[in-house]
Amino acid sequence: MADVAFGSEQGKRRDRLNDHETYLEMVRRKRMYGGILLVLFVALLSSGWLLADARNAGGFWNGLPQVIDFPAEVLAEAWAKRANLPGLFLDHVPALIETLNIAAVSTLLGTLAAMALSLLATRGLARWQALIPLFRRTMDALRAIPEIVIALVLIYILGGGPVPAVIAIAIHTAGSLGKLFSEVAENADLKPVEGLTAVGASWSQRMWLGVIPQVAPNWISYALLRLEINVRASAILGFVGEGGIGHDLKLAMQWGQGRYDQVVAIFLLLFLAIVVIDGVSDRFRHKLVKGI
Amino acid sequence: MSANTYPPGLADGIIHSFDRKRRLAFAIPMLILGYLVYAAISFDISSLVQRARFDNAAVLLSDFWSHKTHVTRDNRSGQVTVAIEGETKGTYPDGMLPDWMDSTGGVTTIDLGQGHIVTYDDAGARYTVPGYGIIDIRPKDGKPVLTAPEPIPDWISVAPNKVSVTTEAGRFSYSRSKVETFKYQPGWELWFFTLDSPFYGKSMIQLGSLAISGDRIDPARSNLGYMVNEFWTNKMWRHGDVAWAIFETILMAFLGTMTAAIVALPLGFLAARNFDPLGPLRFAARRLFDFIRGVDGLIWTIILSRAFGPGPMTGAIAIAITDAGTFGKTFSEALENIDEKQVEGIRSTGANGLQRARFGVIPQITPILLSQVLYYLESNTRSATVIGAIVGGGIGLLLRKRS
Numbered sequence: 001m002a003d004v005a006f007g008s009e010q011g012k013r014r015d016r017l018n019d020h021e022t023y024l025e026m027v028r029r030k031r032m033y034g035g036i037l038l039v040l041f042v043a044l045l046s047s048g049w050l051l052a053d054a055r056n057a058g059g060f061w062n063g064l065p066q067v068i069d070f071p072a073e074v075l076a077e078a079w080a081k082r083a084n085l086p087g088l089f090l091d092h093v094p095a096l097i098e099t100l101n102i103a104a105v106s107t108l109l110g111t112l113a114a115m116a117l118s119l120l121a122t123r124g125l126a127r128w129q130a131l132i133p134l135f136r137r138t139m140d141a142l143r144a145i146p147e148i149v150i151a152l153v154l155i156y157i158l159g160g161g162p163v164p165a166v167i168a169i170a171i172h173t174a175g176s177l178g179k180l181f182s183e184v185a186e187n188a189d190l191k192p193v194e195g196l197t198a199v200g201a202s203w204s205q206r207m208w209l210g211v212i213p214q215v216a217p218n219w220i221s222y223a224l225l226r227l228e229i230n231v232r233a234s235a236i237l238g239f240v241g242e243g244g245i246g247h248d249l250k251l252a253m254q255w256g257q258g259r260y261d262q263v264v265a266i267f268l269l270l271f272l273a274i275v276v277i278d279g280v281s282d283r284f285r286h287k288l289v290k291g292i
Numbered sequence: 293m294s295a296n297t298y299p300p301g302l303a304d305g306i307i308h309s310f311d312r313k314r315r316l317a318f319a320i321p322m323l324i325l326g327y328l329v330y331a332a333i334s335f336d337i338s339s340l341v342q343r344a345r346f347d348n349a350a351v352l353l354s355d356f357w358s359h360k361t362h363v364t365r366d367n368r369s370g371q372v373t374v375a376i377e378g379e380t381k382g383t384y385p386d387g388m389l390p391d392w393m394d395s396t397g398g399v400t401t402i403d404l405g406q407g408h409i410v411t412y413d414d415a416g417a418r419y420t421v422p423g424y425g426i427i428d429i430r431p432k433d434g435k436p437v438l439t440a441p442e443p444i445p446d447w448i449s450v451a452p453n454k455v456s457v458t459t460e461a462g463r464f465s466y467s468r469s470k471v472e473t474f475k476y477q478p479g480w481e482l483w484f485f486t487l488d489s490p491f492y493g494k495s496m497i498q499l500g501s502l503a504i505s506g507d508r509i510d511p512a513r514s515n516l517g518y519m520v521n522e523f524w525t526n527k528m529w530r531h532g533d534v535a536w537a538i539f540e541t542i543l544m545a546f547l548g549t550m551t552a553a554i555v556a557l558p559l560g561f562l563a564a565r566n567f568d569p570l571g572p573l574r575f576a577a578r579r580l581f582d583f584i585r586g587v588d589g590l591i592w593t594i595i596l597s598r599a600f601g602p603g604p605m606t607g608a609i610a611i612a613i614t615d616a617g618t619f620g621k622t623f624s625e626a627l628e629n630i631d632e633k634q635v636e637g638i639r640s641t642g643a644n645g646l647q648r649a650r651f652g653v654i655p656q657i658t659p660i661l662l663s664q665v666l667y668y669l670e671s672n673t674r675s676a677t678v679i680g681a682i683v684g685g686g687i688g689l690l691l692r693k694r695s
Binding site: 020021041045048049051052053055056058059060063066067069070071098101104105106146147148149152153156157158159161162163166232235236237239240246249253267270271274275278 | 540681
């Protein structure tokens with residue numbers, strides 16, 4: 001039976017010596033392909049770096065010693081004015097809360113949309129089987145548009161403030177969580193759903209009572225992971241657009257020298273917020289996925 | 293018999309747990325709703341509705357499928373310029389005019405379509421609106437004086453120094469210094485060739501025959517090469533620049549992700565409990581990953597752009613650093629979950645540490661690593677857009693400049 005794997009003709013006794021040769025031949029070919037791929041990859045990567053270096057404003061080797069300069073300058077100034085830091089922390093807490101609110105609201109809205117989209121796009125669960133491809137493509141489209149494009153368009157229409165960022169991040173979240181949610185829902189046990197169908201439950205009741213309780217731990221875990229990502233995204237969008245701690249950071253940076261204590265205060269706040277949120281969500285996710 | 297005897301308190305317990313679930317089923321949506329209401333208040337939604345400029349949305353939408361041509365007359369010099377989107381790059385050269393307008397002997401006639409006609413002449417300007425009448429404007433002491441059928445409708449706005457008219461066919465405005473008409477037309481004008489190009493205004497068939505046979509317009513090169521060059525260096529749409537910017541963005545994502553993976557793999561071994569006998573080293577590697585991830589791409593980007601200046605390399609390094617932290621964490625988790633049996637097997641043949649890693653561990657984790665790396669490659673293509681907007685490279689920069 002085992003020789004099927006070696007591909008020798010059926011009914012023939014296999015030649016041990018030849019097998020060895022074939023095996024070595026296979027290994028050699030595999031190594032050659034691997035080697036070619038590796039060389040190609042290295043060539044691509046190094047030429048890519050050279051090209052990127054050439055198109056950059058400052059060269060790599062000129063810039064390398066300067067990497068430390070800016071942080072050192074900022075830290076030195078902040079250290080000299082360290083007495084200001086606690087006050088500056090307090091000043092920027094509202095902006096941090098706004099950033100966290102943007103992340104939380106957009107994750108919440110995105111998750112709610114993703115729940116509906118994913119159930120509508122999952123084979124076996126969907127309300128309208130024929131429309132599954134439509135909902136899938138919708139999720140792909142939501143995922144494919146970069147947040148910044150949506151945010152810039154919305155800033156133009158709605159003006160500044162946190163709402164454009166919320167909508168932009170929520171749209172992206174709906175698309176990417178929808179895909180993950182639908183993958184989880186595909187593996188859900190259909191027996192509770194059948195039971196609910198038997199007692200005459202409507203589609204929303206079947207989903208709410210039969211599917212959601214099964215997938216909830218995984219879904220919440222994914223949503224928390226997304227929250228971590230969205231906190232960062234909302235800080236970055238604040239830097240590019242308006243609102244939240246990212247915007248404060250941009251203003252402080254534009255002031256430049258003399259305001260570096262403010263920059264450090266914002267850096268530290270953001271750093272602490274991200275570390276705390278990551279830690280809490282990491283622990284919670286572990287609990288959800290691996291049991292208590 | 294025993295099947296019917298329940299332990300005391302079981303029924304109560306079940307009823308209690310049902311009650312709890314029922315309460316939760318109400319409490320959680322209420323909590324979410326409460327939070328959203330709080331967020332709506334703190335985001336100041338009510339004033340947003342007033343601030344929102346839905347006319348901007350209309351402008352954006354109409355820009356998406358149409359373009360406008362400005363016909364401007366300088367009231368002092370009498371010079372008439374016709375420019376697409378009002379840009380110098382889209383200005384019609386002398387002696388060349390679009391077919392819907394005519395300019396002879398100091399009289400300019402613009403046909404806005406649907407019977408709307410605008411005329412500029414020495415006395416002033418006239419706009420004939422079908423179903424309404426003639427809007428006549430004459431300057432008096434430098435100020436425009438309006439004569440139009442009364443009552444003046446609200447689509448004509450009259451200010452001391454400016455009269456502007458907005459109809460479904462276009463826009464017209466007369467001020468002290470100039471008189472201007474916008475004509476809206478569908479399509480992306482100049483998408484292929486700008487006005488100064490010899491290929492402007494030719495049909496596909498004409499272009500095709502020029503490309504294949506036809507005399508050389510520029511004797512130094514073939515027509516097809518000339519055409520491609522004119523398209524690529526189109527001053528209005530800048531196809532070449534856009535293509536480069538997209539390429540740079542993808543390059544940033546590719547270089548950043550791959551470099552991060554290469555750097556993170558050995559570090560991941562250091563941070564995995566089952567490979568690294570030295571506790572302090574493991575602790576240091578883990579804290580390093582936490583630090584890198586905590587500092588976040590935004591801050592890395594800012595620091596690096598100070599040192600390396602704007603460009604794709606800065607973005608690539610920023611992505612590489614941020615993702616090295618993430619990969620380090622996920623790789624070390626994957627390494628901790630491997631099957632030890634294969635490593636044992638390799639060890640029994642007398643392999644050293646490097647060989648055990650190469651033949652016992654790497655084949656096991658390759659699928660996980662590859663799926664991670666590919667997932668991040670995809671998501672980094674999007675982050676590279678944002679990072680490009682910050683450091684100034686790639687499509688993000690173009691997006692930000694244009695918006």
